[in-house]
Amino acid sequence: MDLVDLTGDGGVMKRIVKRARPDALAPSDSLAVVDVHYEGTLAATGAVFDSSREDNAVFTFELGRGSVIRAWECAIKTMQVGEIAEIICKPEYAYGSEGSPPEIPPNATLVFEVELMDCKPRKGSTVNSVVAEKAKLDELRREREAAAAIREEEKKKREDAKAAAAARLQEKLNAKKGGKGKSSKSKASQ
Numbered sequence: 001m002d003l004v005d006l007t008g009d010g011g012v013m014k015r016i017v018k019r020a021r022p023d024a025l026a027p028s029d030s031l032a033v034v035d036v037h038y039e040g041t042l043a044a045t046g047a048v049f050d051s052s053r054e055d056n057a058v059f060t061f062e063l064g065r066g067s068v069i070r071a072w073e074c075a076i077k078t079m080q081v082g083e084i085a086e087i088i089c090k091p092e093y094a095y096g097s098e099g100s101p102p103e104i105p106p107n108a109t110l111v112f113e114v115e116l117m118d119c120k121p122r123k124g125s126t127v128n129s130v131v132a133e134k135a136k137l138d139e140l141r142r143e144r145e146a147a148a149a150i151r152e153e154e155k156k157k158r159e160d161a162k163a164a165a166a167a168r169l170q171e172k173l174n175a176k177k178g179g180k181g182k183s184s185k186s187k188a189s190q
Contacts, residue, residue: 020080043109
């Protein structure tokens with residue numbers, strides 16, 4: 001799959017390795033707590049420096065809290081549950097010149113393979129509030145689609161009315177032409 005520049009400056013690039021189902025959940029303001037599996041490698045050498053897969057421990061964090069590197073904040077917001085993506089991040093979107101953890105050299109470009117396992121409401125949010133928000137968003141989408149259908153129907157009616165008016169005008173013009181022809185013939189026969 002193609003690389004997508006998520007930041008516009010080449011700082012965070014994403015390639016989808018495995019697509020999610022079309023109806024899969026995605027992180028949002030109301031579903032900001034995410035569970036991921038990941039493996040981090042150094043772009044220069046391919047050496048693995050961190051992985052959640054070694055002990056099969058899911059890594060959970062909340063988007064928007066600054067608890068992970070900027071590249072993850074940016075990229076994971078674009079994913080859906082079940083998606084696996086390769087995220088390539090320049091140092092300024094990762095650990096910068098400090099290089100942390102110690103096995104990461106300063107100014108290293110990093111490559112993460114990330115699988116979004118789940119996204120959940122923040123603590124204090126209830127599943128019911130999330131379900132209600134999703135229902136509200138679905139209702140707004142249906143209302144927009146209905147409004148678009150009404151606008152399309154009105155546009156078609158206007159076009160049909162214009163076509164009918166043009167046809168009536170053409171009939172009148174044809175009748176005038178036909179009427180002039182009849183009156184010329186009738187004058188000639190008199």
